[in-house]
Amino acid sequence: MNNLYINYKKTKLMGILNINEDSFYDKSRFSPNNVINDIENMIKDGASIIDIGAISSKPGSKTIAPQEELKRVKKVFDLIYKNKLYENITFSIDSYTPVVIKYALDSGFKIVNDITGLKSDEVTSIIASYNAKVVIMHMQNSPYNMQKNPKYNNIILDIENFFIQRIDKAIKFGIKDIILDVGIGFGKNLEHNLTLLKNLQYYHKFNYKLLIGASRKSMINDIVKSDIKDRLPGSLAIHLYSINKGVSIIRCHDIKEHYQAIKIKEAILKMDEIC
Numbered sequence: 001m002n003n004l005y006i007n008y009k010k011t012k013l014m015g016i017l018n019i020n021e022d023s024f025y026d027k028s029r030f031s032p033n034n035v036i037n038d039i040e041n042m043i044k045d046g047a048s049i050i051d052i053g054a055i056s057s058k059p060g061s062k063t064i065a066p067q068e069e070l071k072r073v074k075k076v077f078d079l080i081y082k083n084k085l086y087e088n089i090t091f092s093i094d095s096y097t098p099v100v101i102k103y104a105l106d107s108g109f110k111i112v113n114d115i116t117g118l119k120s121d122e123v124t125s126i127i128a129s130y131n132a133k134v135v136i137m138h139m140q141n142s143p144y145n146m147q148k149n150p151k152y153n154n155i156i157l158d159i160e161n162f163f164i165q166r167i168d169k170a171i172k173f174g175i176k177d178i179i180l181d182v183g184i185g186f187g188k189n190l191e192h193n194l195t196l197l198k199n200l201q202y203y204h205k206f207n208y209k210l211l212i213g214a215s216r217k218s219m220i221n222d223i224v225k226s227d228i229k230d231r232l233p234g235s236l237a238i239h240l241y242s243i244n245k246g247v248s249i250i251r252c253h254d255i256k257e258h259y260q261a262i263k264i265k266e267a268i269l270k271m272d273e274i275c
Contacts, residue, residue: 011243012048013258014092014251016215019054019072035076036083043089046259051113051251052076052104053094057186059147059218066097073100077107086110092135098122105130111179115139115186117166124173133177135211136166140187150187156199159183163206179249181211184238190222197238200245213251214238236261 017038042050054072055064080086086108093104096116101123105112113135118124127134138159140150152158159182170178180203182196193214203210220226220234232254239250240261252258 011247011262012249013046013255013262014049014051014211014213014249015042015045015047015255016213016251016253017042017050017052018056019052019076035079036085039080039085039089042255045256047089047255049090049092049111049249051092051094051111052109053113054100055095055097057115057143059143061143063142063144066099069095069097070100070103074103077103077109081107084108096120096123098126102126105132111135113137115143115183117162118169121173124169124175128170128174131176133179134170134175135179135181136163136170137181137186137211138162138183143186146187147189150189150192152192155188155192155195156202159196160203163203167206167208178208179211180206180208181213184212184214185217185219190219193219197241197245200242200247204246209248210242210246211249211251212239212242212247214242215252215254232257240265 017035039050052073054069055061080091085091090111091104091109092111092113093101093109094113094115095101095104096114096119098120101112105126109132111133112123112127114123115137117136117138118134140146140152141148163180167178182200182203184193184196188196197212200210200212214220215235216228216231217235220231220238224234226234235252235254236258239247239252239258242250243262243265250258
């Protein structure tokens with residue numbers, strides 16, 4: 001069987017749902033009052049996971065107080081729990097704040113998407129105690145300063161060493177389910193991002209699923225000048241290429257469009273089995 005087709009069959013779409021007013025793409029911002037309808041639409045469009053967050057991680061953004069973050073998401077989490085929406089789809093919490101992560105896991109969430117890659121012992125302990133999955137993402141510095149002249153000795157090996165350390169930490173704390181994310185755009189320039197995409201297969205050595213999220217990011221504008229609203233084609237190109245490299249989860253804004261593109265790709269590759 002064609003290896004690319006095998007990789008596709010393992011790929012899931014993670015929809016982005018932001019409960020804040022400063023995320024870099026305005027159409028990813030959702031109101032708590034319409035969240036049930038928004039979630040149902042994501043499911044209908046082909047999402048397998050919905051990643052919910054309340055803090056912007058765009059370059060230059062600052063952290064907010066834990067209680068403010070919790071306040072932003074509490075109504076949404078309560079609705080998810082009350083309506084048992086977690087029975088219909090897997091929910092992921094995009095946070096590195098202990099109180100918010102715990103509230104999410106108590107509300108039926110199963111994945112913690114931690115852009116700090118388990119920097120916090122408390123977060124690591126909470127994830128382990130709930131037997132939840134974790135996305136370990138690499139980020140150089142913090143969202144506030146991550147794009148200020150990022151440098152690496154060797155980006156492939158530097159991120160490999162980061163994963164080795166954080167996977168070891170996760171295992172020592174008792175976390176069993178791990179997903180790895182090289183962190184496209186998080187403390188990386190265009191050359192760094194392209195190098196990582198070209199070499200994604202290198203990280204299969206860890207035998208964990210890989211996640212990529214390059215949806216509408218500035219690297220697309222660095223290649224072809226474009227506003228955020230016009231970067232869907234570039235997003236699709238990056239993500240389809242990543243699937244060819246064996247990525248298991250695509251985190252994106254445009255679920256319906258990604259689902260269609262991947263289904264067409266599947267149909268073409270399936271012909272390789274017949275011909």
